[in-house]
Amino acid sequence: MSLLALSDITIRYSRLTAVRDVSFSMDEGEILFITGPNGAGKSSLLRAIAGVTPVAGGRIDLAGHEITGQAPENIARLGFSMVPEGRDVFGSLTTEENLLVGTGMHARDRGWRSRTAGDLEAVYATFPMLKERRHGQAGLLSGGQQQMLVIGRALMTNPRLIAIDEPSLGLAPNINDQVYERLIALRAQRQLTLLIVEQSSARAMMVGGRMILMRGGQIVLDGDARTLGNGEAIQAAYFGYEDH
Amino acid sequence: MLQILFDALSLGSLYALGALGIALIFGVMRLVNFAHGDVIAFCVFALLWPSTDAMAIVFAGQLPWYLLVPFVLLCGAGLSVLCEIVVFRRFRNANPATMMIASFALGFVIRYFLLMLFSSRPKSINLLPELSQPIEIFGARLPLLQLITIIATMLILIGLTLFLRRTRFGLEMRAAAENFSMARMLGVRANRVIMGAFALSGALAGAIALIFGVQTGTADIQMGAAIMLMAFIATVIGGLGSLAGAVLAGFLLGAASVIMQVMLPIDARPFRDAFVYGAVILVLLFRPQGLISARGTKERV
Numbered sequence: 001m002s003l004l005a006l007s008d009i010t011i012r013y014s015r016l017t018a019v020r021d022v023s024f025s026m027d028e029g030e031i032l033f034i035t036g037p038n039g040a041g042k043s044s045l046l047r048a049i050a051g052v053t054p055v056a057g058g059r060i061d062l063a064g065h066e067i068t069g070q071a072p073e074n075i076a077r078l079g080f081s082m083v084p085e086g087r088d089v090f091g092s093l094t095t096e097e098n099l100l101v102g103t104g105m106h107a108r109d110r111g112w113r114s115r116t117a118g119d120l121e122a123v124y125a126t127f128p129m130l131k132e133r134r135h136g137q138a139g140l141l142s143g144g145q146q147q148m149l150v151i152g153r154a155l156m157t158n159p160r161l162i163a164i165d166e167p168s169l170g171l172a173p174n175i176n177d178q179v180y181e182r183l184i185a186l187r188a189q190r191q192l193t194l195l196i197v198e199q200s201s202a203r204a205m206m207v208g209g210r211m212i213l214m215r216g217g218q219i220v221l222d223g224d225a226r227t228l229g230n231g232e233a234i235q236a237a238y239f240g241y242e243d244h
Numbered sequence: 245m246l247q248i249l250f251d252a253l254s255l256g257s258l259y260a261l262g263a264l265g266i267a268l269i270f271g272v273m274r275l276v277n278f279a280h281g282d283v284i285a286f287c288v289f290a291l292l293w294p295s296t297d298a299m300a301i302v303f304a305g306q307l308p309w310y311l312l313v314p315f316v317l318l319c320g321a322g323l324s325v326l327c328e329i330v331v332f333r334r335f336r337n338a339n340p341a342t343m344m345i346a347s348f349a350l351g352f353v354i355r356y357f358l359l360m361l362f363s364s365r366p367k368s369i370n371l372l373p374e375l376s377q378p379i380e381i382f383g384a385r386l387p388l389l390q391l392i393t394i395i396a397t398m399l400i401l402i403g404l405t406l407f408l409r410r411t412r413f414g415l416e417m418r419a420a421a422e423n424f425s426m427a428r429m430l431g432v433r434a435n436r437v438i439m440g441a442f443a444l445s446g447a448l449a450g451a452i453a454l455i456f457g458v459q460t461g462t463a464d465i466q467m468g469a470a471i472m473l474m475a476f477i478a479t480v481i482g483g484l485g486s487l488a489g490a491v492l493a494g495f496l497l498g499a500a501s502v503i504m505q506v507m508l509p510i511d512a513r514p515f516r517d518a519f520v521y522g523a524v525i526l527v528l529l530f531r532p533q534g535l536i537s538a539r540g541t542k543e544r545v
Contacts (some may be wrong), residue, residue: 052425076431088426090419101419104412105431157430 001064003028003161003193004049004080009058011044011217018044020217021058028160031187031194031209033225035201037238040214042197043085046163050082051075063160077105079160083153085169085197089146091139095130098138098149099123102157116156123152126182144175151183155190163195168203180207201225201234246384248506254390256498257397258452262475263482263490264404265448271421271485272441275332275343279351281472283323283446286354287453288463290319292369294361309372317450323354324446325439332442333435358465366464371457393455400451401491404444408487413440421485481527483534493535497524 002025011019019041026032034042047053049060051072060068067075076082081102090098103116124131127148133141138149147167154162167183168176184207187194198204204211204225211225213234221228228234262280269277291312307315331350335343375389408414420427420437428434456467478497482489500523504516512519527535 050429052429071434072425072428073431073433076429082429084426084429088423090422090426092422093415093418097415097418101415101427101432102430104416107412153430 002026002061003030003063004195005061006045006049007059009045009048009060010056011041011048011053012056017056018217019048022214022217022219023058024212024219024222026161026193026195028193029191031207032196033201033204033207033209033211034195034197034214035199035204035211036214036220038199039216041217042214043165045214046082046165046195046197047084049075049163050080050084073105076102076157079158081154081157081159081162083150083162083164083167085165087143087146087150089138089141089149091137093138094135095138095141095149096120096134099130099153099156102153106158119156119158123155126155126186127152143170144172144179147171147175147179148182151179151186155186159192161193161195163197165197166199167196168198168200201228246382247386248502250384250386250390250394252499252502253495254393254498255502256495257393258455258471258494259474259478259497260491260494261397261400261448261452261455262471263478263494264401264487265445265452266475266479267482267485267487267490268441268445268448270479271487272417272424272438273332273336273343274340274485275335275347276340276476276479276484277445278344278347278472278476279327279354280445280449280475281468281470282351282354282358283320283327283449283468284453284456284471285358285463285465285468286323287316287320287450288369288457288467289358289362289465290316291371291457292362292367292463312372313454316454317447320446320448320450320453321443322446324442324449328439328442332438336434355465355468362463362465364465366462366466368461369457369463370461371454375458389455389458393459396451396455400448404487413437417441477521477524481524481534483537486534486536489534489536 005025007023009019009022010017022041022045034045036042044053048055049062051067051070051074055068058068059066062075062078062080065078067078090101093101099120100116103119106112124134129145130149130152133145138146141149151164167179171179180203183194186192201211201213207225209225211221211223211228212219213221213228215238221234262284265280266277269275327350331346332343335346375387375392377388378385379388379391381391408418416427416432417437417440419430420432420434424434427437452471456471457463460467474497475494478493479490481496482491482493497520500520501516504519505513508516508519
């Protein structure tokens with residue numbers, strides 16, 4: 001059974017339809033890139049899965065539960081962790097406090113305290129500069145550091161699926177490389193399932209995995225990132241040659 | 245001189261506590277709760293037995309102080325949480341202006357409920373009379389109440405700070421105040437945090453009610469509105485949503501009121517409030533975002 005399944009999802013903002021009848025599913029351990037030009041509906045789709053944007057139609061299932069219309073805090077409890085566009089660091093909190101916000105939902109579990117401490121050490125081991133700045137205000141971190149912080153913050157919730165919206169946004173290319181390096185290492189280490197939204201498909205072709213290409217609120221292509229990347233279909237999808 | 249300092253601090257304490265009550269709720273749900281003043285009034289009347297006589301029939305007010313204080317705080321917290329569940333929860337996704345109007349309406353409902361039970365006449369109440377005894381400190385004669393007001397406010401501020409900094413619930417509240425939907429995506433329960441904010445805010449209203457009740461010796465259904473106005477101004481000057489700013493501005497307003505009372509020429513004193521509000525306008529002209537601007541309220545691009 002798939003970990004995440006969307007069927008016929010439609011999202012509207014008043015009269016504008018951002019996403020129209022989109023269906024796809026993801027298996028445990030998979031890495032899936034959703035790419036496409038600005039306004040293709042990628043972010044709307046992620047926000048709908050997270051429960052912060054209502055869907056106008058369709059159904060979403062996560063880990064065997066229907067989550068359509070559920071509150072974000074309940075969807076998070078099923079193991080979905082979101083790293084939104086623009087990162088949304090809690091700037092007035094310290095780095096460590098940021099990491100701890102999402103651990104509260106498991107506070108009733110047995111051994112929660114020691115596991116949280118262990119998770120914290122693991123995140124610090126992956127991102128040592130977060131440990132250096134652990135008691136500093138998170139709002140003062142650089143863009144790259146903030147991106148690492150929100151990935152760490154997502155990891156702290158012990159998710160089954162992490163969704164990341166445009167991790168490259170506003171980052172220098174070499175910093176962006178570092179972010180991806182860590183992500184791929186983490187994925188190998190923890191068998192993470194990753195759903196990543198990027199505007200450009202270049203990164204997906206480099207990393208590999210599955211890629212869905214969206215345009216105008218619909219899925220235009222779905223397949224292996226490396227083979228899709230070389231085809232003419234992708235150019236058509238971005239620039240809309242098929243319309244002419 | 246010392247007298248002026250203590251007057252300023254104790255008046256400022258009232259404003260600071262009021263402003264904090266408003267800022268706490270604004271922080272988590274962008275609601276300016278104009279019913280807050282009426283929750284304060286409700287807490288005073290909770291000490292009385294319902295009657296329309298001019299003489300108050302003191303009921304819970306006769307309790308010894310160690311029962312009286314928790315009783316009033318609980319009344320405030322209880323009413324405040326009730327307001328959230330019955331009214332504000334329905335407006336969770338409404339725009340801030342709609343919520344503000346709803347809070348006005350709710351305030352009137354509470355006020356007229358009190359009016360029905362107690363009539364509109366202010367009643368004299370004699371709460372904890374031993375606090376009105378003057379005491380002498382460094383040659384200045386001060387009512388014991390003033391000293392207790394200041395100490396209690398400091399304790400409340402320290403307690404609240406520790407609560408927000410050191411507890412899991414405090415952490416979730418701070419995260420939610422800064423970015424509510426991100427906090428929810430990390431599993432922070434919206435209802436729990438908002439109810440917590442209302443409970444804290446209501447308990448603060450109870451504290452103000454106690455101090456004000458003892459200080460003035462009267463219970464008046466209009467009393468909440470007067471403090472509410474000053475407290476609201478303090479939250480705006482402080483930077484809406486910033487707790488530290490609300491407290492700072494509350495004390496500044498208290499100090500400004502007391503100092504103008506003393507410094508203004510005799511003829512101008514009746515117009516003291518006009519000068520205070522004039523100063524408010526000046527502050528807002530130069531710092532429209534408030535003294536300490538809250539991070540979460542900034543528009544994201």
